[in-house]
Amino acid sequence: MSVKIAKNSGFCFGVKRAIKIASEAAQGNHKIVTLGPIIHNPQMVEKLASEGIERVNEVSEIQGRPTIIRSHGVKKEVLEELIANNIEIINATCPYVSKTQEYAKELSEQGYMVVIMGDKNHPEVIALSSYIEGECLIVASAEDVPEKKYQKVGIISQTTRKIDDLQKLVSIFIPKCHEMRVMNTICNATSIRQESTLELAKESDLMIVVGGRNSSNTKMLARISEDFVETFHIETACEIDKKWFKGRNNIGLTAGASTPDWVIVEVYNKIIECMGNINQKVDKIKDIPGFKEEE
Ligand code: SF4
16 A cells, blocks of 8 residues: 655645745734735645734734735735835735736736636635736636627636637637737746646545645646545545545545645644555655655
8 A cells, every 4th residue: 555645736836935935924024914825835824823813804904014915915905005105015915827917017017808717716816817908808718708899808817727618619719810919927836736646546546635725726726636636635634534444545635835834744644544555654755756846
C-alpha cells in the first residue's frame, strides 16, 4: 500500500506572500484587520486570528484600523472608500490577480464587451467585474453564452479555472463576434496543481483532496480527480474515515493552493495511521512521498 502526494500541493506563491505580509504587519500592530478572509482556508484564518489579525466583513466594522486586502482583492469601490476614510491599506492582493484586474480595465476602456469566465459569486470575480466600465458578461462555462452576435469581445478568466474550459469558451465566441482578444489569466500555480492532480488521480484507486470548502481551486482539484477515481474532499484530518481505505492500494493526496502545510501533514499522517504504517509518519510536507516544491 502506498500514499503519494501530488507535486506542488499546498500554498502557492500568492498565498505565501499574503500570509507573510499579514504576519509581518501584525508583529508591529496589534489592531490589524483583514477585510474578508485573507485566503479561503478556515484553519489559516483561525490561526491568524490567534496572532491578533481580526477578520471583518464590512468597511463599517474596520473602525479606523489598518486593513489587509486579501489575496483575491476587493472591489474598486471598496478600495476608494478605504482611501476616502484615511484607512491604512496593507495590500496583499496577489500580483496575478491585480494583473487580471488591469486587463479587465484595459479591455473595457478599449471598447470590448468583457467576458469573465468564473463564478459570479466568488470574491475574485466580484472584485474583477468592478474594474469594467462598459458591458460585462460573467459565465461559468461555455454553455452559459447567450445566442447573439457581438462586435468586440475581450475574454478573461478567474485565475483558478481550467484551461480546457477557457479554450471551449473561446471557440464558442469565435463565430459570434467580429473581433476578439483573449487574455489567459489562469494562474500557472493553478494549472500545475490541476495537471499533477490529474496525473496522480489516474494512477490511484482513491484520492483525498484537502482544502477549504470555500476554496475555488481546491473544489476544482476535487472535480478533476472525481472524473477518474473515487475522491473525498476534506478540510482536516478529523473527517477521515478508516473505512475509505479498505481494499485500496494506491492512495493519492492533493491540496489546494490555500491549504497550509501543517493541515496536509496531519491528513497524511492520519491516512498512514489508518493503514497501520505509523512508522512512516512525517513532520514536514517535503517528506511526503511525491512532494515537489513549486519553482
Ligand atoms: S492561485 Fe495564483 S492567482 Fe491565486 S493567489 Fe495563488 S498565485 Fe495568486
